[in-house]
Amino acid sequence: MSRFFSWILSIIFIWGFACNRLEKGQVVAWVNGHPIYLSDYQERIRKNWMFKEASAQELEYRLKLRCLEEMIEQELILEEARRLGIQVSDQELEAELKDMIDLEAEDTQKVFQQSGTSVIEWKERIRKELLIRKTIETVLSYQVYISDSEIRDYYERNKAHFFLPKRVRIRQILVSEEGLAQEILAQLRAGADFGELAERYSESPEAKKGGDLGWVEPEQLLLALQEEIGRLLPGQISKLVESSFGYHIIKLEERAEQVQLDFEQAKPEIKKSLEEEQKNQLFNKWLEGLFKKARIRINYQLL
Incomplete structure (x- = not known):
C-alpha cells in the first residue's frame, strides 16, 4: 500500500x-x-x-x-x-x-x-x-489586530533579519541525451537564441518560457550548477553540466547582491508573523x- x-x-x-x-x-x-x-x-x-x-x-x-x-x-x-x-x-x-x-x-x-x-x-x-x-x-x-507601530517596532529590533539574499536570474536547457546537448551548445556558441532553443528542445517545465527560471538563490540549485554559475558573467553561457536529471546548459542573465529590505518591503511578512503569534495567544486564552x-x-x- x-x-x-x-x-x-x-x-x-x-x-x-x-x-x-x-x-x-x-x-x-x-x-x-x-x-x-x-x-x-x-x-x-x-x-x-x-x-x-x-x-x-x-x-x-x-x-x-x-x-x-x-x-x-x-x-x-x-x-x-x-x-x-x-x-x-x-x-x-x-x-x-x-x-x-x-x-x-x-x-x-x-x-x-x-x-x-x-x-x-x-x-x-x-x-x-x-x-x-x-x-x-x-x-x-x-479579535486579531496588529498596529503599524507594533510592526515598525518589530522591524527596528530585528532589521538584520530582513533582507533579500544573493540571487541569480538564469535560463536553462535540459535534455536527456548528451549528443543533442552538444549540438544545442554548438548552436548557442554560434549565436543562436537561447530562448528559442529552450522552447524547441528543453525537457524541463520552464521550456515554454524560453527556459527562464526567474530569480533563484544559488543555494537552491544543484551543487554542480552552483559551481558553474559562479564562474559566469551576465550574458555568458555555461558548458554542459551533467546531473541525474540529464544535461544542463545555463545562461546567466543577471546577478543581484544581498539587499536590506526597508520597512514597507518587510511589513507584510512581519504583520503575518505577528498575527499568527497573536492568534496562538488568543486561541490558548479562548x-x-x-x-x-x-x-x-x-x-x-x-x-
Missing part, C-alpha cells in the same frame, strides 16, 4: 471509526453531557506515534492524559460551533475532499474496505475537522475559558 493511502487509513483509525456508535460501550469522559467513548480514546492512543517512543510508565500516562485532553478540546470547540450556529456546507466539504483523495479510485475503495468503515462516515469526520478549523477562525479573526466553563468528568480508572 502506498504511503498516501496509509495516511488515509491512519486518519480513519485516529478518529475511531472501527466501532459502531451503538457498540461503543464505556465512556472515558463526559464533556458538558457529551460522551467521549473509551473505544475512540483507545484507538486514538493506538495510532499515536508518541506512545511507540514512550518507555517509562509515568511518561506513557502523561501522554495518555494529553491525548484525552486533545479529544476534550475538540468536543468543546464542536460544542461552541453548535452554540454559534457555525456549519460546514456540502460545497465546503466537497472542495476539501477534492484536494485530498479520489473517492472513485480502486485503491481508495480497498482502504475503506480494509478499515471496516464507510465513505459516509469518513466524510463526516472530515466535516468535523473542517468545522473545528472554521470555528477557530470565526471566533479569533475579528480554549482556557471554554475549559473553565465546561462540566467535565473523567473516569481515570479507564486510562
Whole structure:
C-alpha cells in the first residue's frame, strides 16, 4: 500500500471509526453531557506515534492524559460551533475532499474496505475537522489586530533579519541525451537564441518560457550548477553540466547582491508573523475559558 493511502487509513483509525456508535460501550469522559467513548480514546492512543517512543510508565500516562485532553478540546470547540450556529456546507466539504483523495479510485475503495468503515462516515469526520478549523477562525479573526507601530517596532529590533539574499536570474536547457546537448551548445556558441532553443528542445517545465527560471538563490540549485554559475558573467553561457536529471546548459542573465529590505518591503511578512503569534495567544486564552466553563468528568480508572 502506498504511503498516501496509509495516511488515509491512519486518519480513519485516529478518529475511531472501527466501532459502531451503538457498540461503543464505556465512556472515558463526559464533556458538558457529551460522551467521549473509551473505544475512540483507545484507538486514538493506538495510532499515536508518541506512545511507540514512550518507555517509562509515568511518561506513557502523561501522554495518555494529553491525548484525552486533545479529544476534550475538540468536543468543546464542536460544542461552541453548535452554540454559534457555525456549519460546514456540502460545497465546503466537497472542495476539501477534492484536494485530498479520489473517492472513485480502486485503491481508495480497498482502504475503506480494509478499515471496516464507510465513505459516509469518513466524510463526516472530515466535516468535523473542517468545522473545528472554521470555528477557530470565526471566533479569533475579528479579535486579531496588529498596529503599524507594533510592526515598525518589530522591524527596528530585528532589521538584520530582513533582507533579500544573493540571487541569480538564469535560463536553462535540459535534455536527456548528451549528443543533442552538444549540438544545442554548438548552436548557442554560434549565436543562436537561447530562448528559442529552450522552447524547441528543453525537457524541463520552464521550456515554454524560453527556459527562464526567474530569480533563484544559488543555494537552491544543484551543487554542480552552483559551481558553474559562479564562474559566469551576465550574458555568458555555461558548458554542459551533467546531473541525474540529464544535461544542463545555463545562461546567466543577471546577478543581484544581498539587499536590506526597508520597512514597507518587510511589513507584510512581519504583520503575518505577528498575527499568527497573536492568534496562538488568543486561541490558548479562548480554549482556557471554554475549559473553565465546561462540566467535565473523567473516569481515570479507564486510562
